[in-house]
Amino acid sequence: MGFGEEIIIALYADHVASEQFHSELKSDLDSERLPYGKFATNARLLACAAFAYNLLRWIGQSGLVVPDAPQHRPAKRLCLRTVI
Numbered sequence: 001m002g003f004g005e006e007i008i009i010a011l012y013a014d015h016v017a018s019e020q021f022h023s024e025l026k027s028d029l030d031s032e033r034l035p036y037g038k039f040a041t042n043a044r045l046l047a048c049a050a051f052a053y054n055l056l057r058w059i060g061q062s063g064l065v066v067p068d069a070p071q072h073r074p075a076k077r078l079c080l081r082t083v084i
Helices: 005-028 039-064
Strands: none
Touching: 005 039
16 A cells, blocks of 8 residues: 655644644643653543643644734744743
């Protein structure tokens, strides 16, 4: 089962974006090491971190469409550190 070059490049580009989001979730929200030994507690903590991450991403995206938003260069999204 082979894929064309365009499909492989598109899939790899999506993988890179996924890695960037994962890195932001871990580093900017300080969820690299989950502090509790119980899986259920860590699952709840990670769910709260994912909610906060999505909320901050929404705030960042909505800040891009404001007409007088300060931008140094055109951007498709803002890093979480910038939003925070």
